[in-house]
Amino acid sequence: MxxxxxxxxxxxxxxxxxxxxxxxxxxxxxALNELIGTKLTLTFLEEKACxxxxxxxxxxxxxxxxxxxxxxxxxxCDLCIMKPHECHFDKGTCRDEAFAQTHCMIPHYVYLALSxxxxxxLTRKHRELTRWVDQGxxxxxxxAELPTRKMAGELEMIIAEHIADKTDWRKMLKGVFEEADxxxxxxxxxxxxxxxxxxxxxxxxxxxxxxxPILETLEKVKSIxxxxxxxxxxxxxxxxxxxxxFDIGVLNIKKHSGYKVEVTTNAAVEQTA
Numbered sequence: 001m002x003x004x005x006x007x008x009x010x011x012x013x014x015x016x017x018x019x020x021x022x023x024x025x026x027x028x029x030x031a032l033n034e035l036i037g038t039k040l041t042l043t044f045l046e047e048k049a050c051x052x053x054x055x056x057x058x059x060x061x062x063x064x065x066x067x068x069x070x071x072x073x074x075x076x077c078d079l080c081i082m083k084p085h086e087c088h089f090d091k092g093t094c095r096d097e098a099f100a101q102t103h104c105m106i107p108h109y110v111y112l113a114l115s116x117x118x119x120x121x122l123t124r125k126h127r128e129l130t131r132w133v134d135q136g137x138x139x140x141x142x143x144a145e146l147p148t149r150k151m152a153g154e155l156e157m158i159i160a161e162h163i164a165d166k167t168d169w170r171k172m173l174k175g176v177f178e179e180a181d182x183x184x185x186x187x188x189x190x191x192x193x194x195x196x197x198x199x200x201x202x203x204x205x206x207x208x209x210x211x212x213p214i215l216e217t218l219e220k221v222k223s224i225x226x227x228x229x230x231x232x233x234x235x236x237x238x239x240x241x242x243x244x245x246f247d248i249g250v251l252n253i254k255k256h257s258g259y260k261v262e263v264t265t266n267a268a269v270e271q272t273a
Contacts, residue, residue: 004028004263007049010064010254011242015129018213021239023253025263032239033213038267040244041233042251044226047260057258065257075099084108084122084153108152110144110159112189113137116171118180120159120189122152133210134254136172136241140208141182143189144200155197159189170221173240173250175214182207214238214245224249226259 006026014020021032048057051065052074062071071077075096080087087104094100107125112118115137123131125145132140143159146152156165163185171177190201215237224232224246234246242254 002265002267004030005045005261007047007051007258007260008253008256009051010257011239011244013130013133015133015210018211019133019239021213023263025261030263032236032244035265035267036213036236036238037215038236038265039234040236040246041231041262041264042226043232043262043264044230045260045262046230048258049260051258061258064254076103080150084149085157087148087150087153089150104149106148108146108149109142110146110152110155111140111142112163112182112185113140114177114180114182116168116176117164117178118182118185119164119167120156121165122146122149122156124149129208132208134241135167136169136212136243138177138210139182140210141186141206142202142204143186144193144197145202146197146200151197151200155193155200158192158194158197162189162192169241169243173221173243173245174217212238212240214240218245218247218250222249224251226256226261 004025006028009024012022012024023030023032048061049055050057050061050067050070052070053067055067057067062068063077066077073095075094076099078095088094089100089104103124108122109125109128110120110122111128112120113132113135115135128142144155146155193201232251234248236244237247238245242252244251244253
């Protein structure tokens with residue numbers, strides 16, 4: 001029996017075929033793919049800590065592991081991160097100008113991805129593979145490269161009037177999707193892009209494709225979590241996006257960032273640095 005104990009962080013991954021997943025538990029990083037098909041026990045140890053400042057929290061964590069003071073003050077937790085078109089940097093009200101210069105005032109891709117359906121999204125340039133895997137995309141292509149996050153958000157909003165900007169996470173986890181040719185969809189979207197954005201459109205011939213380590217799919221997707229079930233025990237049958245897929249339901253690891261847990265497995269498992 002092997003046991004790991006510590007505060008959870010969101011799943012890490014490498015875009016191999018299939019995607020290679022890693023679970024960070026405190027200072028330990030566990031290679032998850034080799035545990036698929038085995039029984040895991042995850043026990044919440046009744047402690048939570050902010051993923052940014054480390055402050056212990058008795059109540060709720062926000063936005064993937066932040067305490068309330070951090071979520072109300074940090075630039076990465078501002079509303080404009082979720083709604084980039086509402087960036088207020090030019091109004092002089094940015095929470096952290098240094099953060100903005102390194103995260104927002106840099107090139108961003110607007111992309112099309114297929115998971116449960118074709119969706120439009122944006123991500124920092126050179127972070128696109130991470131973003132696509134986090135969303136459980138099976139295929140993706142970029143459509144434009146914009147000089148700032150705000151401009152990417154504005155273009156995203158225009159395209160979102162014609163195609164979705166959300167993923168049905170249940171369908172994504174079941175592998176149910178509406179087939180579509182992303183190159184055809186991209187051509188259609190380019191035709192409706194306003195003139196001021198035309199200079200940022202570009203063609204990439206490569207279709208990025210992803211496969212995920214999944215043994216079997218669930219007929220009915222049930223969300224499970226530590227707030228209702230302090231101990232989660234089941235057979236790990238797959239991993240996709242930020243979800244561990246058990247035979248008893250699916251656990252969103254990012255949602256539980258900052259929870260202190262004990263992870264137990266009977267399988268021999270490799271640890272990475």
